[in-house]
Amino acid sequence: MQVVGFHGYPSIEIFGGGAPGEASGDPVAEMERPATRSSPGFDVARTGPVLREKLPGRRAVDLLVLALRRVFLGVAAPSESRAVPPAVLLAVPTGVVGAIFETLVRDVPNDVQ
Known part of the structure; x- marks a missing residue:
């Protein structure tokens, strides 16, 4: 460990890594445990690869909402039927759930390497 400055605040820099074949999230959780x-x-605060690894999980909900909005405005809203918009909007979450399933x-491993 080393005391350094991060964005103007005193900080402790921790370096580490997991064992070969271990998921990358396990060592990160282990290093964050003392902070809790x-x-x-x-x-x-995360930097480097750990920051890039954590960001997509936070953005998944935002992307789903944007996809639903885009589908609604582009396909469902111009429809003159009241039954079409809900059916079209349900296609996006159904596709996401199907991909996860x-x-x-x-x-299949759910990681990026």
Whole structure:
């Protein structure tokens, strides 16, 4: 560990990695564990690959909402029927759930390497 400055605040820089074949999220969770037990006012900030790994999970909901809005405005809203918009809007979450289901059934790893 090393005391350094990060965005103008005193900080502790922690380096580490997982064992070969171990998921990358496990070592990150293990390194963040001391921060959860530390004093109030202590926070965890990520940089580098860990930051890029954590961001997509946060953006998934935003992308789903944007996809639903785009589908509604482009396809469902101009329709003159009241039954078409809900059916069209349900196509997006159904596709996402189907993709997740197939990933789990085929036991495909859900990581980026």
